[in-house]
Amino acid sequence: MDEPSTWLDTEQQDIWQDLLTVVIALPAALDRQLQRDAGMSNFEYGVLARLSMAHEATMRLSELARVCDSTLPRLSKLMDRFEAREWIVRRVDPSDGRYTLATLTDGGRRQLAESAPGHVAQVRRLVFDPLTAVQRRHLGAALSRVADTLRRETDCGPTG
Amino acid sequence: MDEPSTWLDTEQQDIWQDLLTVVIALPAALDRQLQRDAGMSNFEYGVLARLSMAHEATMRLSELARVCDSTLPRLSKLMDRFEAREWIVRRVDPSDGRYTLATLTDGGRRQLAESAPGHVAQVRRLVFDPLTAVQRRHLGAALSRVADTLRRETDCGPTG
DNA sequence: TGCGATCACTTGCCTGGGCAAGTCATTCCG
DNA sequence: CGGAATGACTTGCCCAGGCAAGTGATCGCA
Incomplete structure (x- = not known):
C-alpha cells in the first residue's frame, strides 16, 4: 500500500513525534x-556566552552571527538592545573598517554570571537528569550524526 | 573550583552543543x-496533518491547539489564513456554542497530500538517514525520556 | 590611481506570535 | 428564573526576526 521509501515506519513515527516535542518544547522551556x-x-x-568565551570577550559581528546560528540583521538588532542595556559596546575594527567588533562589558559579564547557574540547572534538569549514563x-x-548533517546543510547547500 | 552540580562536564557540553544545533537548525531546515x-x-x-487524521477531518480549536503545542490566539490567527486560502472552514460546534470546529476542505487535503512526500523525505534525509538502526x-x-519530561513540564507546572 | 565589485553591516518594511483585554455561550447556584 | 462565574475563542497592541535595499569601507584590476 505505502511506498517504503516515502513513508516512515511505526518506530520512526514515534521517534519523530518525540523529536518534534523536543525541538519545540525545549527552547520554549529554556x-x-x-x-x-x-x-x-x-x-x-x-x-x-559565546562572546564571553572569545579572546578579550571581543568578536566580529559576522563571526559571532555564524557561531550563534544567527543572521546578521538579527544580530545587529540584538546588539542595539544589548548596547542600550550596556551589556556590550560596538566599535569599528581598526584593522579593517568594514568589520564591527562587539565587546562584552563588565555589566554584561555580570549579567551572564548571574544567569548561568539557573540556566545550566534547567538544562541539566530537562535533558540530562532523565537519562542514565548509557x-x-x-x-x-x-x-552528533544528525547535528553534523544539519551543519553541512546550513553551511553549503541549503537545498531544502 | 567548579561546583560539580552546577556545571556540565565535557561530554555533557558536547551533547548540549549538538542538541542546540538540532533544536535550532532542524526546524529551520524543515x-x-x-x-x-x-x-x-x-x-x-x-x-x-493533525486535522487530516481526526475523525471527519474535524476538530475543536482548543483540542487542535493542544495537540499542536500551540496557543489559542496563534491557532486562531492561523485559521484566519487557512480560511482565506480555503484550506479549512470554521463553524460553531452545534453541541456547545462556545467551541469552534475546524474542518479540512478538499483543497486543504489536496495541499497536504502534495506537500507530504517532500516533507517526509526531508525528515528522513536529515534525521534517519545519518543513523544506523541501532x-x-x-x-x-x-x-522519549526527554520528551516525557518536557510534556510534564508543559502540562502541569511550567515552573521554568 | 581610480572606478567598479565585493564585503560587512544597518535600516525599513512586513509578517508571525505572545499577552492581555474583550465577546459570546454555557453552567452554576441561589 | 437570573445574575455571576467560567470557558472558548477573538482582537488589539507590541516586539522579534526575515528579507531586501541602502551605506561605507576595502579590494581588484586596468
Missing part, C-alpha cells in the same frame, strides 16, 4: 526560565 | 523546504 529569571531569551544568553552516551552519538 | 515547495511552515504543515533505536529511547 526561554521561559531565562525570561523569568534573567529577562533574556535563550538566544540572547547564547550570544552573551542513554546519555547513546544520545550524544546519535545527535 | 521550514525552508516546506516554504519553498509548499508555501507553508513546519507548524502549518503539522496543523493540517543508533536510531538508542536515539528513540533517550528522546
Whole structure:
C-alpha cells in the first residue's frame, strides 16, 4: 500500500513525534526560565556566552552571527538592545573598517554570571537528569550524526 | 573550583552543543523546504496533518491547539489564513456554542497530500538517514525520556 | 590611481506570535 | 428564573526576526 521509501515506519513515527516535542518544547522551556529569571531569551544568553568565551570577550559581528546560528540583521538588532542595556559596546575594527567588533562589558559579564547557574540547572534538569549514563552516551552519538548533517546543510547547500 | 552540580562536564557540553544545533537548525531546515515547495511552515504543515487524521477531518480549536503545542490566539490567527486560502472552514460546534470546529476542505487535503512526500523525505534525509538502526533505536529511547519530561513540564507546572 | 565589485553591516518594511483585554455561550447556584 | 462565574475563542497592541535595499569601507584590476 505505502511506498517504503516515502513513508516512515511505526518506530520512526514515534521517534519523530518525540523529536518534534523536543525541538519545540525545549527552547520554549529554556526561554521561559531565562525570561523569568534573567529577562533574556535563550538566544540572547547564547550570544552573551559565546562572546564571553572569545579572546578579550571581543568578536566580529559576522563571526559571532555564524557561531550563534544567527543572521546578521538579527544580530545587529540584538546588539542595539544589548548596547542600550550596556551589556556590550560596538566599535569599528581598526584593522579593517568594514568589520564591527562587539565587546562584552563588565555589566554584561555580570549579567551572564548571574544567569548561568539557573540556566545550566534547567538544562541539566530537562535533558540530562532523565537519562542514565548509557542513554546519555547513546544520545550524544546519535545527535552528533544528525547535528553534523544539519551543519553541512546550513553551511553549503541549503537545498531544502 | 567548579561546583560539580552546577556545571556540565565535557561530554555533557558536547551533547548540549549538538542538541542546540538540532533544536535550532532542524526546524529551520524543515521550514525552508516546506516554504519553498509548499508555501507553508513546519507548524502549518503539522496543523493540517493533525486535522487530516481526526475523525471527519474535524476538530475543536482548543483540542487542535493542544495537540499542536500551540496557543489559542496563534491557532486562531492561523485559521484566519487557512480560511482565506480555503484550506479549512470554521463553524460553531452545534453541541456547545462556545467551541469552534475546524474542518479540512478538499483543497486543504489536496495541499497536504502534495506537500507530504517532500516533507517526509526531508525528515528522513536529515534525521534517519545519518543513523544506523541501532543508533536510531538508542536515539528513540533517550528522546522519549526527554520528551516525557518536557510534556510534564508543559502540562502541569511550567515552573521554568 | 581610480572606478567598479565585493564585503560587512544597518535600516525599513512586513509578517508571525505572545499577552492581555474583550465577546459570546454555557453552567452554576441561589 | 437570573445574575455571576467560567470557558472558548477573538482582537488589539507590541516586539522579534526575515528579507531586501541602502551605506561605507576595502579590494581588484586596468
